[in-house]
Amino acid sequence: MVLAAYRPLLQIPGALRFLGGSALARIGGAMFGVSIIVMVSSRRDSFSLAGAISAVAILVLAAAGPILGRLVDKRGQRRVVIPFATWSTACGLATVALSWAGAPSWTLFVTYALSAILPEMGPLSRARWAYLFADEPDRLHTAMSLEQVMDEASFVIGPVLGIMLATLWFPEAGLLVAFLIYFAGNVAFVSARATEPPVIAHEDRPGGYAVRRPGMLVVAAVLAMVGMIFGGNEVVAVAVAKEAGQEGFSSVILALFALGSTISGVAFGARVFRSTMTRRFLLAAIGMFVLEAPALIVTNLWAIAVVMFVAGSATAPMLITAMSLSQKLVPAALVTEGMAVAITGILIGISTGAALGGWAIEHWGAHEAYAVPVTAGAVAVLLAVVNYRRLEAAEAANPAGLVDADGVQDPVTS
Secondary structure, eight states: OGGGGGHHHHTSTTHHHHHHHHHHHHHHHHHHHHHHHHHHHHHHOOHHHHHHHHHHHHHHHHHHHHHHHHHHHHHOHHHHHHHHHHHHHHHHHHHHHHHHHTOOHHHHHHHHHHHTOOOOHHHHHHHHHHHHTTTOHHHHHHHHHHHHHHHHHHHHHHHHHHHHHHHHTOTTHHHHHHHHHHHHHHHHHHTOGGGSOOOOOGGGSOSSOGGGSTTHHHHHHHHHHHHHHHHHHHHHHHHHHHHTTOGGGHHHHHHHHHHHHHHHHHHHHHSOOOSOHHHHHHHHHHHHHHHHGGGGTOOSHHHHHHHHHHHHTTHHHHHHHHHHHHHHTSBGGGHHHHHHHHHHHHHHHHHHHHHHHHHHHHHHOTGGGGHHHHHHHHHHHHHHHHTHHHHHHHHHTSTTSEEOTTSOEEOOOO
16 A cells, blocks of 8 residues: 555654644744735735735745754754744734725735744754754655645645635635634644754864755755746646636635645655656656646636646645755754755745735736746746756765765665
8 A cells, every 4th residue: 555655654653743743833824824825815806916925925934944953953843833823823814904994005015024033843843853853864755745735635625724714704704714724733843853863063064055066056946947837837727717706616726736745645655766866856857847738729727627636746746855965965853954944945936926816817818927937937947957967966976875974874765
């Protein structure tokens, strides 16, 4: 059975506890993007404004991610997560209150952007697996796949919940619940202390930054294009459904995209690969472009939903491979920071995709705006092809896995 490969992970003492907390935090995080778009477009009647507010916040998150990741590596997860999760939630609740009160739009830019200075659950949770399976590469591959399945499952549940709350209750309801769920998840996550990675002593830490490690910029650049696919798809789905008079259907489109990725992620994680990560990275990029392209030629909402379901199947292999590759390219003491750099690429892309998607909707039309994510997919393939040998060389330079500060390699990834 495919699922049998994941059972040993859940039997590790403390694993279920931190996984449960990370699942809650991810669902809350998955609600943020669509909730702010629905809230602002409903209250202010402007998709471009909604996209811009979302884009600014994601840029802040992208900038803060590697900084907080480095701080976590230096100070430990528990000492960093709780203060910043509290800060983020307070600013998020302020955004909800200002929208409800009809405050000027610039105040939403400020408070929602400040709420984006938050710990990213993906790197935090993956860092725990890297610590637990430091000498078991195949099990780490399965654990990284489980992480991606959880990410994608949260994007099946999160957008549906956010849109449902905003449309059935009031426009701010989705964002309000999102921040409450996010905060609760972070508290539960850090309460699982047994699986928290130890802090590497200052004198044993390597110099420099994760982003400067060979290959990291290539991975981040390709992931920026992947992020543009995500950001473009999200805002365009809302607009296409609204234009058809079925605004709630956007949650079906987005959920099916995430569901396709979830299913492929489960299957991908159960396999053991012997090809290079660089090769799988390129093939995944090609898959994302080819499978997204039909969105340009189908117009029926259910047809678009089916296309998104199929297109989503390339997402999990891309992100699983990218995150594993990011771990492999950095020293063990920079693992959280390295993964945060990769996610920063995605976030910059989501921000850009959301902004360009909003602009394209208002200037080209809702369906025509699918040109934004499709073009981003083509650029991702181009970047992966042009930089293939450089990335392959960076991977080959560290064949066994992460390199510790003392230069000894730890086989932490396949």
